Amino acid sequence: MKEEHKKERTKGQTLIDLFIGFLRVGFFGFGGGPSSIPLMYKEAVDKYGWTTSEEFGDILAIGNTLPGPIGVKVGGYIGYKQGGILGVITAVGAEVIPVAIIMIIVLTSLASIRDQAWVQGITYAVVPVVAVMLGSLTWQFTSKAEDALGWPITIGLIVFSAIMLEVVGIHPAILIASLILFALLKPQKKGSE
Amino acid sequence: MKYIEIFLAFFVSNMLGYGGGPSTIPLIEYEVVTRYGWMTMSEFAEVLALGNALPSPIATKMAGYIGFQQGGILGSVVALLATMVPAIILMLALTGVLYKFKDSPKVKFLTCLIRPTIAVLLGSLTIRFVTNSYGQAGLFHTVLLMLASFVFIEKMKIHPAFIITGAIFYGAFIIA
Numbered sequence: 480m481k482e483e484h485k486k487e488r489t490k491g492q493t494l495i496d497l498f499i500g501f502l503r504v505g506f507f508g509f510g511g512g513p514s515s516i517p518l519m520y521k522e523a524v525d526k527y528g529w530t531t532s533e534e535f536g537d538i539l540a541i542g543n544t545l546p547g548p549i550g551v552k553v554g555g556y557i558g559y560k561q562g563g564i565l566g567v568i569t570a571v572g573a574e575v576i577p578v579a580i581i582m583i584i585v586l587t588s589l590a591s592i593r594d595q596a597w598v599q600g601i602t603y604a605v606v607p608v609v610a611v612m613l614g615s616l617t618w619q620f621t622s623k624a625e626d627a628l629g630w631p632i633t634i635g636l637i638v639f640s641a642i643m644l645e646v647v648g649i650h651p652a653i654l655i656a657s658l659i660l661f662a663l664l665k666p667q668k669k670g671s672e
Numbered sequence: 673m674k675y676i677e678i679f680l681a682f683f684v685s686n687m688l689g690y691g692g693g694p695s696t697i698p699l700i701e702y703e704v705v706t707r708y709g710w711m712t713m714s715e716f717a718e719v720l721a722l723g724n725a726l727p728s729p730i731a732t733k734m735a736g737y738i739g740f741q742q743g744g745i746l747g748s749v750v751a752l753l754a755t756m757v758p759a760i761i762l763m764l765a766l767t768g769v770l771y772k773f774k775d776s777p778k779v780k781f782l783t784c785l786i787r788p789t790i791a792v793l794l795g796s797l798t799i800r801f802v803t804n805s806y807g808q809a810g811l812f813h814t815v816l817l818m819l820a821s822f823v824f825i826e827k828m829k830i831h832p833a834f835i836i837t838g839a840i841f842y843g844a845f846i847i848a
Contacts, residue, residue: 505728541770544779546687547759550729555760578728579736586737597844603809604843605721607817608835610801616694617794624787636788651702651793655688655786662782
């Protein structure tokens with residue numbers, strides 16, 4: 480009975496640790512999911528020892544082969560390993576919910592004063608900044624594709640996608656799903672494994 | 673049914689946005705602006721700008737806000753669940769299987785293969801943002817802000833949160 484009591488406390492303590500650790504990850508992970516990975520590593524490996532450095536690398540590699548936000552996948556996995564379903568909810572909740580609430584509060588209050596000239600000015604001024612960031616992401620994706628596939632295939636796929644999306648007007652999800660199916664069904668070259 | 677639409681919009685964009693947050697942005701935009709017409713291009717730009725200035729994953733912040741805007745607290749919960757739960761379930765269910773394939777050339781090929789498509793989506797979003805800005809803020813402010821952002825973010829590597837804060841002041845005092 481004493482044992483059981485002790486175990487209970489440890490579990491509660493683990494949940495508190497998960498909450499604090501992932502709250503820090505959420506609040507200091509400026510730049511989105513990928514930039515919160517080093518912070519998660521610091522909490523999970525260096526501070527709390529939830530996983531080893533090697534295992535963390537594996538989780539990250541596996542996470543990258545699956546769809547969905549990377550910060551959520553890695554956080555969810557670590558949370559589950561430490562505290563089951565409750566651990567997942569604690570870790571991911573702490574990482575994501577407080578900042579989502581801040582986002583809702585700021586944008587909602589902005590909407591109620593939209594008619595003011597200075598608010599209009601703000602909304603005009605952020606658009607070009609976001610355009611530059613998106614332009615830079617466009618370039619990053621293009622050059623990463625070029626690294627792996629080479630220019631001829633990359634340009635071919637860009638032209639193909641542009642025609643499909645902008646001229647034919649098919650839903651991007653259908654195009655991406657077809658490409659994923661093609662990659663999975665394509666017969667693999669012998670000796671490549 | 674609004675909640676089903678909210679669920680589908682975020683489920684589809686996150687399940688197909690291989691490559692994490694940034695690749696889901698144009699897919700979310702497609703659902704929210706083009707398909708369901710929940711917000712205009714410039715409202716979406718505001719959400720994205722604030723999202724970029726705040727910490728934590730971009731996809732969950734966008735889901736949290738857009739869900740709230742469309743369906744209140746329940747909408748926000750639905751959007752967040754659609755973004756996170758399928759990804760976490762896949763992760764937990766498939767870790768054992770994927771452990772063997774994590775370095776497989778097929779998985780790497782898959783991620784590479786959709787990059788050009790994501791690049792096209794991001795590129796077309798960029799062009800629409802620039803056109804939108806030209807229509808709203810005019811040529812002078814658009815070019816100036818774009819040049820300044822490019823130099824500060826890309827060349828001097830200053831964190832985007834500072835540039836967005838700067839743009840907010842510029843907008844409030846100079847454009848207005």
